[in-house]
Amino acid sequence: xxxxxxxxxxxxxxxxxxxxxxxxxxxxxxxxxxxxxxxxxxxxxxxxxxxxxxxxxxxxxxxxxxxxxxxxxxxxxxxxxxxxxxxxxxxxxxxxxxxxxxxxxxxxxxxxxxxxxxxxxxxxxxxxxxxxxxxxxxxxxxxxxxxxxxxxxxxxxxxxxxxxxxxxxxxxxxxxxxxxxxxxxxxxxxxxxxxxxxxxxxxxxxxxxxxxxxxxxxxxxxxxxxxxxxxxxxxxxxxxxxxxxxxxxxxxxxxxxxxxxxxxxxxxxxxxxxxxxxxxxxxxxxxxxxxxxxxxxxxxxxxxxxxxxxxxxxxxxxxxxxxxxxxxxxxxxxxxxxxxxxxxxxxxxxxxxxxxxxxxxxxxxxxxxxxxxx
Amino acid sequence: xxxxxxxxxxxxxxxxxxxxxxxxxxxxxxxxxxxxxxxxxxxxxxxxxxxxxxxxxxxxxxxxxxxxxxxxxxxxxxxxxxxxxxxxxxxxxxxxxxxxxxxxxxxxxxxxxxxxxxxxxxxxxxxxxxxxxxxxxxxxxxxxxxxxxxxxxxxxxxxxxxxxxxxxxxxxxxxxxxxxxxxxxxxxxxxxxxxxxxxxxxxxxxxxxxxxxxxxxxxxxxxxxxxxxxxxxxxxxxxxxxxxxxxxxxxxxxxxxxxxxxxxxxxxxxxxxxxxxxxxxxxxxxxxxxxxxxxxxxxxxxxxxxxxxxxxxxxxxxxxxxxxxxxxxxxxxxxxxxxxxxxxxxxxxxxxxxxxxxxxxxxxxxxxxxx
Numbered sequence: 001x002x003x004x005x006x007x008x009x010x011x012x013x014x015x016x017x018x019x020x021x022x023x024x025x026x027x028x029x030x031x032x033x034x035x036x037x038x039x040x041x042x043x044x045x046x047x048x049x050x051x052x053x054x055x056x057x058x059x060x061x062x063x064x065x066x067x068x069x070x071x072x073x074x075x076x077x078x079x080x081x082x083x084x085x086x087x088x089x090x091x092x093x094x095x096x097x098x099x100x101x102x103x104x105x106x107x108x109x110x111x112x113x114x115x116x117x118x119x120x121x122x123x124x125x126x127x128x129x130x131x132x133x134x135x136x137x138x139x140x141x142x143x144x145x146x147x148x149x150x151x152x153x154x155x156x157x158x159x160x161x162x163x164x165x166x167x168x169x170x171x172x173x174x175x176x177x178x179x180x181x182x183x184x185x186x187x188x189x190x191x192x193x194x195x196x197x198x199x200x201x202x203x204x205x206x207x208x209x210x211x212x213x214x215x216x217x218x219x220x221x222x223x224x225x226x227x228x229x230x231x232x233x234x235x236x237x238x239x240x241x242x243x244x245x246x247x248x249x250x251x252x253x254x255x256x257x258x259x260x261x262x263x264x265x266x267x268x269x270x271x272x273x274x275x276x277x278x279x280x281x282x283x284x285x286x287x288x289x290x291x292x293x294x295x296x297x298x299x300x301x302x303x304x305x306x307x308x309x310x311x312x313x314x315x316x317x318x319x320x321x322x323x324x325x326x327x328x329x330x331x332x333x334x335x336x337x338x339x340x341x342x343x344x345x346x347x348x349x350x351x352x353x354x355x356x357x358x359x360x361x362x363x364x365x366x367x368x369x370x371x372x373x374x
Numbered sequence: 375x376x377x378x379x380x381x382x383x384x385x386x387x388x389x390x391x392x393x394x395x396x397x398x399x400x401x402x403x404x405x406x407x408x409x410x411x412x413x414x415x416x417x418x419x420x421x422x423x424x425x426x427x428x429x430x431x432x433x434x435x436x437x438x439x440x441x442x443x444x445x446x447x448x449x450x451x452x453x454x455x456x457x458x459x460x461x462x463x464x465x466x467x468x469x470x471x472x473x474x475x476x477x478x479x480x481x482x483x484x485x486x487x488x489x490x491x492x493x494x495x496x497x498x499x500x501x502x503x504x505x506x507x508x509x510x511x512x513x514x515x516x517x518x519x520x521x522x523x524x525x526x527x528x529x530x531x532x533x534x535x536x537x538x539x540x541x542x543x544x545x546x547x548x549x550x551x552x553x554x555x556x557x558x559x560x561x562x563x564x565x566x567x568x569x570x571x572x573x574x575x576x577x578x579x580x581x582x583x584x585x586x587x588x589x590x591x592x593x594x595x596x597x598x599x600x601x602x603x604x605x606x607x608x609x610x611x612x613x614x615x616x617x618x619x620x621x622x623x624x625x626x627x628x629x630x631x632x633x634x635x636x637x638x639x640x641x642x643x644x645x646x647x648x649x650x651x652x653x654x655x656x657x658x659x660x661x662x663x664x665x666x667x668x669x670x671x672x673x674x675x676x677x678x679x680x681x682x683x684x685x686x687x688x689x690x691x692x693x694x695x696x697x698x699x700x701x702x703x704x705x706x707x708x709x710x711x712x713x714x715x716x717x718x719x720x721x722x723x724x725x726x727x728x729x730x731x732x733x734x735x736x737x738x739x740x741x742x743x744x745x
Contacts (some may be wrong), residue, residue, distance in 0.1 A: 118637075
């Protein structure tokens with residue numbers, strides 16, 4: 001009798017389990033790998049979605065759809081009315097955002113769904129697009145794999161080589177809500193033949209697009225941030241070594257790997273201004289040199305020339321950031337950590353205080369390896 | 375379960391000191407761990423971790439007092455102790471209070487656990503369906519008595535040792551500047567946070583019921599200190615990881631800060647690591663509400679002069695599902711209920727032993743009560 005009751009109980013509990021309504025078959029999912037957000041010519045929001053098609057009969061292996069929508073979540077319904085199956089953002093790779101949209105600081109509100117709905121992948125990369133987003137979304141180069149995956153890989157590898165900054169959804173949330181720094185993200189553009197990731201978009205405190213920096217400046221920015229990934233290769237033209245020659249050739253060129261970055265930041269607050277002493281110790285390994293030089297005996301002289309050049313370039317970059325009232329380096333964190341009383345007064349408009357801060361920058365390169373030939 | 379299973383000092387119910395420590399630790403570490411970093415940050419910013427150490431000190435003192443009280447009558451639980459010194463009716467009243475306390479404790483934690491699953495994994499599934507999944511294992515474990523609960527805690531702790539290691543991956547996102555300056559606004563905000571932290575250490579009141587089962591009682595004081603310290607270490611670890619990874623202004627926006635941060639752990643072969651973590655974390659939460667369920671059953675049996683414990687257990691478990699089916703508390707109600715309940719907990723775990731200890735110390739000064 002008791003056993004019968006137990007079996008009956010277990011059976012009735014099993015009967016309730018199909019009440020689990022979250023079951024979703026893989027065939028019924030459209031995995032959105034890339035979203036695009038842009039404004040059309042009437043300044044209305046357009047959402048693009050790119051997803052792979054796993055079907056032998058389909059000729060194109062990628063499905064791109066565009067809808068007008070009020071919010072991203074509302075666009076899901078519109079998209080589902082068009083794409084093959086149910087939209088899922090669990091494998092999202094990239095979110096492309098048109099520069100036209102980035103000019104409005106309110107755009108960051110659109111991302112709310114990604115942080116609130118626990119089903120989104122928060123490591124998806126945020127990318128600014130120079131030019132119409134549609135050009136990239138509908139682009140299908142014959143010599144590349146699916147564009148969404150190609151772009152993801154392109155960004156990762158470019159970031160690995162320190163050519164661009166890469167910002168995931170999660171990282172962006174952190175940067176945006178950190179009062180001591182301003183956000184940044186990769187910037188893509190499309191030329192006739194390919195998609196190019198060769199600049200970094202810098203945003204202000206509210207998330208509004210302000211300006212972009214190129215590869216060289218991004219590399220320097222990463223030195224300033226002490227955020228070196230793998231190979232960081234710099235090429236400089238030393239004015240001391242320049243000679244008149246062929247027009248295409250800069251005789252003063254020298255390239256090197258930065259193997260290790262040592263950064264010291266000293267933060268002071270005097271006379272109503274922050275003051276940052278930045279000291280960089282770089283270990284470098286020469287990889288290319290166009291001019292004759294006796295590195296064995298006169299390394300110090302070459303190091304001094306490199307220091308001077310790097311220092312000038314980094315100072316110029318800081319001046320550019322200051323002029324735009326943006327601090328992607330995150331020096332505000334140092335201000336908060338070491339000058340808290342002064343920081344509290346300016347914490348809500350750190351960009352302004354950063355713009356007025358004084359900088360003293362020193363670079364000490366040390367050649368640890370001249371390469372295989374002298 | 376046989377009658378003996380509920381007899382605290384019967385031989386087959388003895389637990390080792392490790393089981394004693396881990397059972398207390400298990401009941402302390404539960405749903406709170408997921409939200410505590412953000413809760414602390416909302417009150418005292420990145421200095422909140424200091425309050426954890428203070429909360430730990432308070433809970434160690436309270437646990438030691440409970441052990442001192444229990445030493446007065448080592449053969450029985452708090453119910454037998456009260457009945458012995460204050461009479462049967464006082465014992466029955468205590469049993470009633472503990473039935474209510476433990477049943478609410480078990481229910482609120484189980485319900486929160488189900489809400490977490492619903493919110494993170496199965497958004498469209500009703501909570502009572504999810505609750506059904508945990509009824510059978512809970513029944514089997516509680517039926518086994520204190521020793522089985524102790525062993526279950528051991529197994530689960532061993533099985534979850536990898537989780538902190540996996541979370542160490544997050545240190546590559548860490549920024550130690552977030553913690554500076556220490557005590558940025560002075561001590562006041564930290565003191566204000568202590569109230570929140572002592573609630574998170576609730577659970578050591580299980581000593582009331584598992585002390586008589588402990589094999590070697592002279593280690594009891596060391597045991598409760600170790601249990602509290604273990605809990606402190608886990609909380610400190612989670613809190614510091616979150617403070618280092620989240621920016622100070624960002625962390626306050628998250629409800630389940632620990633789960634949200636685990637989302638960014640990704641391996642080449644595995645994404646959505648938070649789901650894996652959460653699923654394994656369910657085991658840890660389960661050992662938070664299973665001991666109070668046992669306590670509720672134990673007290674009910676005392677209250678109703680015996681009867682079949684399995685029946686009470688079944689009624690409690692079925693009752694939980696029915697309550698969820700009828701009431702279906704949402705997140706806000708769950709948060710409010712736990713907040714209300716924590717006052718109850720402070721009374722039971724911090725105030726009650728202190729008063730009892732004071733009364734007993736005075737009483738035992740007189741000859742006539744010294745038996």
